[in-house]
Amino acid sequence: MKLQVNLIRGDERRSASPVSLKTVGVALGLLLLGGLLITVGLKFYRIAELTHHLEQVQRLTSDLNRRETAEKQRDTLLERIQAYESELAFWLDSAFDWAPLLHDLARETPAQIQIERLRLQQSTLDRDGRLRRIPQVSLQCRVESVTPEPLIREFHAMLVRKSGDPESFPEDFRPLPGADDASPAHGFRMTLRFAPPEETP
């Protein structure tokens, strides 16, 4: 216990330290505040950096998605083109060369046999998922002979050799109107199928 009535006011006192506690406190406070501001600033900078990076990634993703869509469209188009190419190649590869047949017909058809109608056609056949073109020739002929059968057999044999189709036969053999015994004339038809080119060994 002491007897002391201190009449001095707080603002009349000074710090006795060269470095006052108030100064140290203020400095520490400022340091803390500065550190806090720097930390917050760095965080905001990091957030801005990440946001910018995210925007870049989003732009890249969007670009990639767009390019993927375009690629898919191109793939689809390519597949279609490849399908067309394949089909075209098929058609090209399966094209039948009628020229030797027509040449042989022109050279080896007996004089008594007149080809009235010649129809060259190719039908498609789907076998095991693969399309094949079956060349087929249909003939409508007129034969003027007293003995037409040997001529027709010889003609048929010649065509069978060409086509390799032993199952075809002359059909619809009939006397033609206006013919008589002096000048007999008969008509017949015949259809021959050729082996598809790709199956040709």
Add this chain to the structure above:
Amino acid sequence: MPASLPKAFQPYSKLFNMVPHDVVGIEWRSDSLRALRLKRNRTLHLEGCAVLRSLPPTGEARLSLPPHLKGVHAGLLYSGEDAVVKLLTLPGHTVLDESHVRDAMGLKGDDQMRIGFQVLREGTRRAEHRILAASMPEPVAAGLPAMLADLRPVPYTLELSPIALLNAFFMTQPAREEAITGLIFADVDYCLFAFFRNRELLLIRRYGQGSAGVLKHISHKLGVDAQTANDIVRSGAVDLSAAVADVVTPLIRQITLSRDFIERHANQPVGSMFLGGSPTVAQALQSALQTTLRVDCLEWTPFEDAGLDLSPFPELLEQPWSFYAAFGSCLGILDTEGATA
């Protein structure tokens, strides 16, 4: 406040001079300034003292202390006539704030007086507050701290000399539980007497005449100037008891009345009286008190009681009593465990 520092921070308090350990007490007196520097490490050390040229306590002049007196903290003391010390007793339900104490001191609405107080005993519903209150003119209170403009010392306390004197007595005398103790101190401008019981202040009175008044009365009565009167008193060649008695008789009367009042009030006799201060008055008081009060007066020597060696300081050996107030102020500042209002 430094006293309320947590223990964990106390080792660092010296680094920032938060807990005073090197103090200089400076007392503004009418004739001079008395400065005394005291340090406390493990024990008290007297670092120096000086009688300085008087400066008006208005804050206009700057006080520059000699290097050996530049302590860290300063206790400023004022002993002017316009300074008032009162021991107040207030009802226990009174809120102890400045306005109530100002009212009790009779200074209601007087902004030109700065007041302060220390609660000596907290009252309850049944017991009264006991308050030691002090007031001094605001221009002086504002001016004294402003006079210490150097880096060191820095103003730490602003007190009235009578209270610092009582504190010196408080902190150098052991508690006496058996009886009431009295203190009479004769200063240059005033005399002070107080009564204590077991470290409780019971009464304090300030008498407006001191050794200066006695010398003035002697010079007037003998028809000599003040310096001659002083020399006469010092030499002891002339019996001046009659002249001194004219001045001290009213004081003796007041002391007697106060002693009787205290003894009746406390229902206990005054066991011992301590006397200190200017020998001019103290010697006259001593013989008068022994006759009137029939009590042996003991000499109050706080420096010796505190175990301080005065031999290196001739100013102290010559007039030790004139530094008691500064010493009391230093003790109060260095006592960081004590309570401060």
